[in-house]
Amino acid sequence: MKRTIIITGGAGFIGSHVVRLFVNKYPEYKIINLDKLTYAGNLANLKDVEGKPNYKFVKLDICDFEGVYKLMQDEHVDGVIHLAAESHVDRSIKDPFTFAQTNVMGTLSLLQAAKLYWEALPEKWEGKRFYHISTDEVYGALELTHPQGIEPPFSTKASSGKHHLAYGDKFFTEDLKYLPHSPYSAAKAASDHFVRAFHDTYGLPTVVTNCSNNYGPYQFPEKLIPLFINNIRHKKPLPVYGKGENVRDWLYVEDHARAIDLIFHEGKVAETYNIGGFNEWKNIDLIKVLINTVDCLLGRAEGEDLSLITYVTDRAGHDMRYAIDSTKLQKELGWEPSLQFEEGIEKTVRWYLDNQEWMDNVTSGDYQKYYEEMYQRR
Ligand code: NAD
Ligand code: TYD
Numbered sequence: 001m002k003r004t005i006i007i008t009g010g011a012g013f014i015g016s017h018v019v020r021l022f023v024n025k026y027p028e029y030k031i032i033n034l035d036k037l038t039y040a041g042n043l044a045n046l047k048d049v050e051g052k053p054n055y056k057f058v059k060l061d062i063c064d065f066e067g068v069y070k071l072m073q074d075e076h077v078d079g080v081i082h083l084a085a086e087s088h089v090d091r092s093i094k095d096p097f098t099f100a101q102t103n104v105m106g107t108l109s110l111l112q113a114a115k116l117y118w119e120a121l122p123e124k125w126e127g128k129r130f131y132h133i134s135t136d137e138v139y140g141a142l143e144l145t146h147p148q149g150i151e152p153p154f155s156t157k158a159s160s161g162k163h164h165l166a167y168g169d170k171f172f173t174e175d176l177k178y179l180p181h182s183p184y185s186a187a188k189a190a191s192d193h194f195v196r197a198f199h200d201t202y203g204l205p206t207v208v209t210n211c212s213n214n215y216g217p218y219q220f221p222e223k224l225i226p227l228f229i230n231n232i233r234h235k236k237p238l239p240v241y242g243k244g245e246n247v248r249d250w251l252y253v254e255d256h257a258r259a260i261d262l263i264f265h266e267g268k269v270a271e272t273y274n275i276g277g278f279n280e281w282k283n284i285d286l287i288k289v290l291i292n293t294v295d296c297l298l299g300r301a302e303g304e305d306l307s308l309i310t311y312v313t314d315r316a317g318h319d320m321r322y323a324i325d326s327t328k329l330q331k332e333l334g335w336e337p338s339l340q341f342e343e344g345i346e347k348t349v350r351w352y353l354d355n356q357e358w359m360d361n362v363t364s365g366d367y368q369k370y371y372e373e374m375y376q377r378r
Helices: 013-025 065-075 089-094 096-119 183-202 224-233 253-266 283-297 327-333 341-354 356-364 366-376
Strands: 004-008 030-035 055-059 079-082 129-135 154-157 163-166 206-211 213-215 238-241 247-252 272-275 280-282 309-312
Touching (some): 013 030, 079 096, 089 183, 096 129, 129 183, 183 206, 213 253, 224 356, 238 283, 247 341, 253 272, 280 283
Parallel strands (some): 004 030, 238 309
16 A cells, blocks of 8 residues: 655654664655754664655654645645654753744644644545654653562563563553653653644544653764763763662664554554563663673773763752553554563664764764755755
């Protein structure tokens, strides 16, 4: 079946993996990467798909309602996979307005454009889908708990029936009340509410997913994992917020992209699915794994770079623990993460070490010239 899908934020970290997957897996689809190219957008993330006949890049702000509406009409768009967002918590603390503008108003502009375009068609919502990508951070923060006095992490059994290590006895499930704490998660939560409202009010065929922290190639080095890999390589200090006790639940980015593919095609309209791999890590333990992996791959002595760990002032309102329960997705749609964490981390560290030019271009700002060089001259 032919389809035309807009993927917003396709030049960013997760978006570039989703674009790559869809362009390669569905040659019969037309994939339009709609991205404003903020500091987080890097078209070099997509060099390998740039020349494919079913791929098109459009530089556009999701807040530009007229532009988005026209694009939907001109291209006869029947699907939207919406990833474009401001995504970094630390930036949201310094500049909450930009987060409200992009994440809330931008999502509203896309919803309204899709609604107006689709509802005017003879077949209306038939064959259409608006898929909004959200985060587990909208659920707020979980506690580190010690059931029966046992020190975390302890082995626990999720409702999926599988055992895994956890730092508490509560998990984020789809029915949980939203309790965002940071301006980033508050803005994402507001956008999720608008998506639901467009389904409930107008019948827009929506689906929402809330995923845990992603890691893998092409992540902007302001986020923990790529920042620390690069700092270890260059023997720069590793700024650990607070005591490094906070817990995050990590998923390899290609597993997230596979889940998005599955849910876009088979997820039920108006449903929410949590995406995560039951893979909780205390920051300080994860940082030690990163140090050991980088040192080992660079032939340095074991533990040589542990001294780079530098405890710094904690992030304001720092959420203690995120832990996603993705049982619904696993049971209803049969999704499972494909990579064990150890394997995923080694693959990721190797990628950043092997792609120093990508990292240098990002840290120097040169990546922002890529669009002009590749697209403006055409
Ligand atoms: P990112 O910051 O790497 O990329 C965001 C992309 O959106 C960039 O290409 C940027 O240019 C684009 N963009 C920003 N504002 C725009 C605008 N106004 N118009 C058009 N494009 C714009 O983000 P990411 O980490 O890839 O996250 C993608 C999505 O997934 C976000 O919605 C985020 O909330 C969600 N998410 C991320 C994680 C994670 O761990 N990174 C986890 C769960 C959910
Ligand atoms: P981050 O990658 O920013 O993702 P998020 O805030 O969305 O979870 O941070 C992951 C964890 O690492 C989080 O608990 C904050 C912590 N952190 C540091 O300790 N130092 C750093 O320099 C950064 C960027 C994050």
